[in-house]
Amino acid sequence: MRDPAAVRRPSPATWRIGDGLPPAGPFIALVPGAEAPLIALTLPAALKGVAREDVARRQALDRLGPGLDVRPVRLDGAGDWSRVAVAERMQVLRWRGALGPAAARCRGLVPDYFALPAAPGLWVIESDRDGVMARLGPVDGFAAEPALAGRMLTLALAEARAGGALPQAVLLRGETASAFAPLFKGLPLVSRSADLPEGLHPRVMALGEAAVDFARDPRADADGVEARIRRLVWPVLLVALGALGWAAAQGLGIARDRAAAAAVQAETLAAVRRDLLPSGPILDLERQVMREIERRRAAVLPAVAAQGPLDLLRQAAPVLAGAEVQAVTLGADGLSVEVSVADFQALDAVIGALGAAGLVARPSRSAIDPGGGVGATLALEGAP
CATH class of the missing domain: 3.30.1360.100 (General secretion pathway protein M, EpsM)
Known part of the structure; x- marks a missing residue:
């Protein structure tokens, strides 16, 4: 009898943003991979789950600057992932807006290179007049203009050769893909999946690529779940504390902490009133202080458009x-x-x-x- 766990549901249809109308049913929207590249990070092996995501996000933002959305590339359930996809937050908002009424049917905004077939030991290069997409094994890929793509493939081959991880075969697809054939001299080159060597069976979006999704904010979802759990846990916890008889001591400590926090807050507000915001209501202290600092900085520094x-x-x-x-x-x-x-x-x-x-x-x-x-x-x- 066939194991039900081995039966895979067919993936939704894919649709490239801006290419006509979306499909009638559920679909995955493909966004330009050149605007959502993969970044390799150095993450401790002991980090797992949310802690690993938080460290990866901080590393990516420290390296590339603020204003980016970061998505972990956790394919096939791997817990030791080390790559993230990044995109400018304003661009992500434009992608979401481009879905229009079809947003309810969209199952994810995924970089287009993840729609290429993938298998361990297989590199797939798809090239046409619009640009180049590459899938360098299951967890790596990119999209770029032809000139830049050639440089990136040259560097990737050099790294693979140095690490003893050259591909077992290279699948070249598209009307201009043959231009990259000289880069792979000595490696098996094919133009059809059916001609691949024995043992290489590429699959399309079967490793969980749809989870690299810019349509949803996983951090906001996690915060919402955490808030709901906290609302359920606190009453039970307070009852347990009362039953154990140390609620009074706990309350006393909380009162002292609140008094100390109130004193610190009063000193902070006094300093802000004296040095930054002499008048007007203070509704969001941190945001208003940062806004005032930026305003004063902009008044003395020339405006420069930041380039990442x-x-x-x-x-x-x-x-x-x-x-x-x-x-x-x-x-x-x-x-x-x-x-x-x-x-x-x-x-x-x-x-x-x-x-x-x-x-x-x-x-x-x-x-x-x-x-x-x-x-x-x-x-x-x-x-x-």
Whole structure:
């Protein structure tokens, strides 16, 4: 008899946002993967569940800046996941608004590269005139313009080769996918799933990809559940405390804490009234103080439109396509790119071209490579 647990429900239909009308029934909306990239994080193995999500979210926001929605990539029920999908919060709101009346039938807003088939040991590249999508095994993928996609695939192959994790086969799909064939020299290349080697059976959205969902806010859902549980637990807890006979002592401690909190709050309000908000009602202390600080800061500093690392990388991609990019690093000090060019004159040309594209490229290292050419590390910033 067949195990019922082995029977998988068919996945809902998929619909790319902006591509005609949504399906009539339940569906998964695909959002542009270039605007919802995957970020690899370093997470302690002991962290699980909500604690792991909280640490991952803080790491992603510390690295890329505020204003982002972060979703854990927990595929096939893995508890030791280490990647998150990130997208700008305003863009997420636009995606949700694009669903219109079909929002009730939408089962998730998922990056489009997760709609590619996946299997361990298989890389799938789909390329056409609109761009490139790649699924590098079950838990990795991206979408990008062709020039940037070529660089990213080159780096991914170098990392896989260094780690002894080269794919067993590469599936090239789409009218322009053959342009990437030279990158995979020596690896089995196929253009149809039926031609894959024995043992590779790719499946589409069968690993829980729909859970990487920007349509819902899991933190808000968790807070709502926690609030409901708290409303149920507190009465029972108070009865138990009274039955054990130490409710009086507990009440006394709470009273002392409240008195101390009231004193601190009074001092805080006095300081705020004296230094920041001399008049008007104070309804949300933290928000009003931050707003007043930002207002005063804006009055003395010129307004500068903040550019995130992803924006800088997209802006620099057309220029860097003409150089040999060795590595791209997102660190606490911003975005840096390691390039290799023919000589210092070529390096000056790359820096000048980045400046013409509206970027400031500051070389933090430049030297003649032993094998010839010049290697340099460029720190990229938006032009003032």
